[in-house]
Amino acid sequence: MRPTLALLLALAATPALAGPSRVEQAAMLRDAALAASDALPLLTDLTTRVGQRLAATPAEARGREWAKAAMKAAGLVNIREEPFTMPVWERGAESAEIIGTGQKLAIAALGTSGATPPEGITAEVVYFADYAALQEAAPGSLAGKIAFIDHRMMRAQDGSSYGTNGVVRRAGPALAAQKGAVATMIRSLGTDYHRNPHTGSTSFPTGQAPTPAVALALPDAELLARRLAAGPVTVKLISTPRSNPNGQSANVSGDIPGSGDEIIVIGGHLDSWDIGQGVIDDGAGMAITLSAAKAIKASGLKPRRTIRVVFWGAEEEGIYGGRAYAEAHKTDRIVLAAESDFGADRVYRLSSKVADTGLPLIAEMQRVLAPLGIAPTRDNTAGGGADVAPLGALGSGILELEQDGSRYFDLHHTPDDTLDKVDRAQIDQNVAAWTAAVWLAASDDRPLRTK
């Protein structure tokens, strides 16, 4: 018979007895979370009461209030906000239609993109099969035109297709504008066939004025491509976002204090895009990591290393929170950092980037997570989530609990990022993995930092 969580709690309360080993403790925490965790109730509460949390807006601030209350209820201490400034970008009116038939196209403006006049712009559309085709367009050849960048992003479990195609969204609008385009439309970086445009940030080099840039839902991108194959197409585009350079966001954190001065940072990002409800991106990461910390706290076990839950602000529009956090805490002894930011489906792989002295700890984690179906890391070169990469660059060890992203880009940055997409068994598997892995690291003292 395996030790149960009740036994664990009893043993934790009677430290004089020889209790279960660290690995046994981790397994007990794992199994308890797998049976039921607080993640889905936390996520339900956040997304029902707060909803979307666009960076540097009152909605994100409401999210911080929720976060502090939830951390307090979880038993965390030293709960605090760490503010930082950033530009704030907010969506305006947006619509697009094909002149002649009036066919409406489902669009969403890209973050940091510029505005059309309120009455919109009407221009001929020029087709580019991919980013490379746009690169080949002659200077000035897009004067007065709307560039349309098509491209194909396939489903990939590890999300790698997002990396491959990301340049279309990040750099396509600026490049098209440099060649004269008055606006840019891209096929969404997405894998679903719903009328779901996928928003996300684009960027313009310093000194280049942002131009209007929107993503088309896949059915709309394919309709437009069919129309363009049959002859010239003119589109009327309205997109009127506003920008303000003086926005404010903040990171929120809370601790389970350890007996030493070393810190483990775990968390997710608090902000979301505006057109969904901030559930899988990244309410899920917040709920998974807070639920893991809550379970460790509730177990009565006392960590050697401080377990700190951080909810970063303003990830979506340029990792403002992650960079501010690393800068503010660069002298802290953060030995390990890990972010959950890839939805709510199961973890299938564990990877890391730690000092060689930490590899035996990673091997312990692999052993405890294997019953969850989680495969060993292939190497020790993990990059970490967007918000912890800056900590990794400063020498923190990095842990990644890689989630199955097969359906992540059906939902990512779309109106469809809603609560019904979360499967309870899958999110609880995440909490089981995080609880066990974090406890193993927090109860250990083998060096993990890479510099």
Added chain:
Amino acid sequence: MRPTLALLLALAATPALAGPSRVEQAAMLRDAALAASDALPLLTDLTTRVGQRLAATPAEARGREWAKAAMKAAGLVNIREEPFTMPVWERGAESAEIIGTGQKLAIAALGTSGATPPEGITAEVVYFADYAALQEAAPGSLAGKIAFIDHRMMRAQDGSSYGTNGVVRRAGPALAAQKGAVATMIRSLGTDYHRNPHTGSTSFPTGQAPTPAVALALPDAELLARRLAAGPVTVKLISTPRSNPNGQSANVSGDIPGSGDEIIVIGGHLDSWDIGQGVIDDGAGMAITLSAAKAIKASGLKPRRTIRVVFWGAEEEGIYGGRAYAEAHKTDRIVLAAESDFGADRVYRLSSKVADTGLPLIAEMQRVLAPLGIAPTRDNTAGGGADVAPLGALGSGILELEQDGSRYFDLHHTPDDTLDKVDRAQIDQNVAAWTAAVWLAASDDRPLRTK
């Protein structure tokens, strides 16, 4: 070895030879359509070049121009428009948000519903679990409130759950208004969990002024229900449709003339809702039936009964076209009528309502359609599609090629009614069934009318 279509064509061109039997001819037509039909190319062309076709609007008129050209290209003759008048209803601005958090709700106004002021209305929401709960509400109890009717519609292959829940949309808004409600929101009549509100017509009794009425996408209905379970909720609703009693629509038809005076009517409806692209509802029905007629025409076979393809106008907002057609043709010898209006997925069942003298013909059809996986009818009481039911009431025999509707209400009346939802093998199976069944009926002379 089975006779091939090439052989059929050769035999049709040499009538002096003893050719294949009617059943063999039908089987050859069936197999040729199953290998490849014109349905998907026709549907692609219609929905790429025309798109949505809201009743009594210029978009529907563009659809009629497309239809006449496509009928001509298919070799039909006597191509004509038969106009009729009807009220025209057009969507305006629409948005809804929860006061306090500003959470946006994905909505679509219901056809024939009334308008809010341009600035919208802001009112408390009252929850009703279903239509029966609304019926039980006291007179005047909804004064100044927005009624929200929740209900659950499950997936059903035969679409029966739409019938069960239809009263919520058709009659809920009028009933809520009678009890004082300033507006009504319903959970969409749908089975998908996307941010897809399902529009559709509601109705108000003569003399009752229409009030604003909208459908919520399922994720939004469930969010609203969760919020209401936690306490009072106030919503700001904007919906500004316009109505004009003097609209004009028309039916379009074309013939393969028979040697006698009897007529078989097949077709689909030409209009669609405005928020999708009119693909599965009902471009598919148009493409399937026209493609079937085109294949029969191209075979060189000469029918005894005239095969008439009818594309009815204005089905969605009250079966205006179907009723006008039956009235205009009540003295014609229409012996059989059949409509395709349940998407583009496979036919799984054949049903009928014909005179007893026609039952041997239905049995022949069953035998020829069985290799397509189509099961026998259970009885002889089919009602027919919406547009042919008025013909059935006048005595025409009715044939139904019932399609698998398991995913129909994921798409029906939503923005997601787009071309990518159509599977080529499935739509070609429909054409195979229609081609064979129509040829068997058109080459026969057994009486079919029920009165």
